[in-house]
Structure formats: structure tokens, C-alpha cells
Amino acid sequence: MPMVLLECDQDIPERERHIYFKAPGEDSRDYLPAANAPTIPGTLSERGCSFCGAKLVIGGVLKDTIQMIHGPLGCAYDTWHTKRYPSDNGHFQLKYSWSTDMKESHIVFGGEKRLEKCMHEAFDAMPEIKRMVVYTTCPTALIGDDVKAVVKKVTAARTDVDIFTVECPGFAGVSQSKGHHVLNIGWVSEKVGTVEPEITSEYTINFIGDYNIQGDTDVLQRYWDRLGIQVIAHFTGNSTYDACRSMHRAKLNVVNCARSAGYIANELKRLYGIPRLDIDSWGFNYMAEAIRKVASFFGLEEKAEELIAEETAKWKPQLDWYKERLQGKKMAIWTGGPRLWHWTKAVEDDLGVEVVAMSSKFGHEEDFEKVIARGRNGTYYIDDPNELEFFEIMDKAKPDIIFTGPRVGDLVKKLHIPYVNGHAYHNGPYMGFEGFVNMARDMYNATHNPLFRLAAIDIRDDRALLVEEAA
């Protein structure tokens, strides 16, 4: 039964094309869940909007840039502060949120004047900041505000600023994924090649598709520093606007998240001849492999082996302690897309954990090719899941722990299954050697937390006794 029609989907049989169960003996080439397709009417999707994919995931991470969101306040609030990507300049990007706060009269009479005023106000209020990204949203795109014309006017009035426009309203695509695409292609077409970086090493890379979730970038940066490799630009963890304008000068593009940022790596290869090397940065085994590959490109193999040996000696005993205690646990990964294929083998090989169900909100068919190649038999692979499917799959797969976001995480609580934040982490960073120990620790703490068991017990009347026993 490779493609599965769940009980809850009997009235929307189209969902069968999106749910795959990998069984032994079948040729997985014959099946691939449909993905990056419009959500079917009748299903309550967990997807985000396309504007969110551009702003919350990529643009909003830049640490020296005003993020002007041209729309009602909600678009700004919903894409602010939930992702926990710090920076080494006091977390400027997390402290502030900017919106043109469009109201009915602006929708009726047009919002261009308001946008222009807001852009000047923001630059005046933060005179040390000279970079801005302006985003359109559904309402301002629908009324046809000419954002690029306004940007031209503001840039003419302020010669020391640089502004990038992302025209990707929420409705532009089927999910967040469209926003990743629009921002990537816009950036490489308009901004890359407009700043020359200072080159301090003969070994230069761009690190693409890492957003410094709870300090991931810092962990990896320490490895590159140890190898003497200069990162021209992180796209976009702890990065600056101008660093990302100078990506054309790197000798190698190292890609972590191929879904949100594979496009820019492909274009940098096409336009500037910079090769693309895809890696996994989560997991011991994978991290060592990634370091070996990058080092080998530059002929730095010896240094790499030293680094790997040191990190392994430092962190492996802790990882093994957790592995012993997590062995055989079942896990569900209910996230955006790439973490499915980044994590499924990493937790299996390094922690002995079996991934029994995985869902993706915005992954494409490419992501399913990767995860089905890596994932186990007897596991569910689901595209664009809905809430009822979630409950039904949990009932079938019976995971001990679920990695997902806070919204689905709230549902998970009701099932009394421990949940770990799979987007923004519980206590990260999770990348690199030490990061994977953090991830293991959060899994151990979650699966051994008595609260979930206790919360399932009704303490009224004589049932209170059960609580004492449970405690």
C-alpha cells in the first residue's frame, strides 16, 4: 500500500497522492508524494504564506537591516521574533519590527505615500542603519502599490542607503517556498556583485541555507576559523546585507538548506562558475563528512582530521551517554521539509532513534526523493498534512517524541506525547558536534519528563491516588 488514503481523508480522496508509506520490496522509484502543489479545498493546511517564507526565513535574519513590511500590522507581527535567530550585534533583528500599518483608508486611497513616509521615518529613527528590505503583502499587492517606484524615490533622496524589494505577497505561491524562491532569485539578480569583499584567506566559501537558529552559525564559524577558511557570506545567519552582496567572490558554495537557498547556489554556479557542495550540518557523522569535503576542496585534509578528532573526543562520550538511553525510541518529524532528510539518518545512526513518520509543509518533490532514499521502511512520508491526518498518523505510528513547531506542538500536548521545537529548537544550537549533543539532551529530557504522564491523569475523587503512584 504505497500511497495511503487515510480514514479521515475519505471525503477528500485527492489527499492519497500526498501520503506515502514505504514498504520493503517495493521500488520507491514508482512512488513520490505530490508536493509543492496547491492545498486541496477541504483540508486545513499547516502551511505559511509566501511572504512569510521570504521575510521570516531568510530576509529577517540579516542583522543590520530594516525589514519594512508594507501591509497591515498582522503581517509584521506574524513574522517577527518566533524563529530565534540571534546575532553578535545585540540581536538588532529580533528587537524591532517595522510595518506601514495599512488601514482601510490607505487601502482605498493607495499606500505609496505612507510607505515612503514610513521608510524615511525608519531611517531617521535609526540613523546608524543604512540598509533596508521592503516587502509587499497581500493587500498592498492587490491594490497595486508601486513599491519599486517608491524605493527609487527614497534611494534618490538618501544617497547613503541601499534598499532591496521583495515582491512576494502571501498569495504568490502555494506555501512559504515561493517566498524563498523570489528572495533568492531577486537577490542574486539585483544585489550580488555590487560590493567587493575584503579577502583575508585564499580559502573562501559562502555558507548557504543556515539561519543561525539559536547560534548554529557560531558553531560552524568556529570550525571554518580553525581551518583558516573565510566565509564571504552566510546566507543569511548572523549576516550583513553587504556580505550577501559580495557572494560572487567565494570559491565554493557550501549548501545546508537546499530547499530555501538552493536557488541562489544554482545561480551562483551558473553566473559565476562557483561550484555547489551540499552537506548536512546536523549529526556527528554528517558533520565530520561535511568538514572533510570542504577541507578536501581546499587541500586542508590534515587540519580537518585534527579538528574532527578533537571535537569527537570532546563530545562523543556525551553523545554516547544519550544514545544508550534513547536507543529504540520512535520519533516523528513534522516540520517544513529539509529537516526530514537531514535528520532521519542522523538520529538513526548517531542516536539509535527510529523515525516513524515525517511530514513536510513546503518541501518539493526533490525533498521527498531525498527523504525516501534515506528514510526507513515502515515510515509515513506526508506532504502538506492537515490536523486530522496528524492525529491519525500519530495513532498508527505511535512516536515517543515529536519534533515540530509551536502550533502543532500545542496539539501534541493534548496527546501527552513530548514535543521538541523542530524549527527554532528547545535549547540549541543543534548543528555541529556539540549541537547534536544538545539535540540528544532535549530528546532525552523530553522523553524522560514525567509531566506528560502526570498531565494525563485526572486527579479528582479517588483517582487522585493514581497521581501519587505515578509520581
Next chain:
Amino acid sequence: MGSKVDDLFDYVQERCLWQFHSRTWDRSENIDGIIGKAIDLLAGREPAADTPAERCFVADAKVMVADFRSRFPWIREASETEVTEVLGGLRDRLTDLAITRSRNHELTHTLY
């Protein structure tokens, strides 16, 4: 020979992201490039690494070949002819999986 190709194919399936790049031409460049460098390495030859693209293929091939050697002892004993034959089989199988029979609708899109 079939089971040897199976061994290598299962390994690549699980570990190598380069087989699943975005478009048909990226995938075929990677599969041909990396398998070509792997044949050189397994035959004891220093692979050519004159261009950035070649150096990238070598970087991927080196890790794969080291794993092949530690996981599949037969490959350490294999002659160059056998290596070429088995890796040729692997290349065909990967091309079939990731390109010819791939159900990924984006593979032939002309733009990224």
C-alpha cells in the same frame, strides 16, 4: 556484479545529496563527474582537479571512496576493470533513479 552494484547503490541512496540536485543537468553532471573521479581514486590514480567543478567532484568522491573501502572489503581487491564495470553499473542505476525514472516534475524546468 549485480549485488556489488546493489551495495554501492544503497550506500549512495542513503548518504549522497549530489544525486538529487535541482535539475536534470545538475544531476547528470554530478553523477558523471563524481563517479568518474571515484573510478580514478579506486584505480589508484590522482584524479584531475584543474577546475573548481572538478575539485568539488573530487571532494565528494573522496568521502564516498573512503566509505566504499571501509564498508565493502571486496572493492579493495577489485581490479581496475572490475571497478570500472561496477561503478559504471552504479552510474546507470543512479541515472535511472534520479533522472530517467524520476517522478520529480521540476527536473526539466528551464529556470532555477
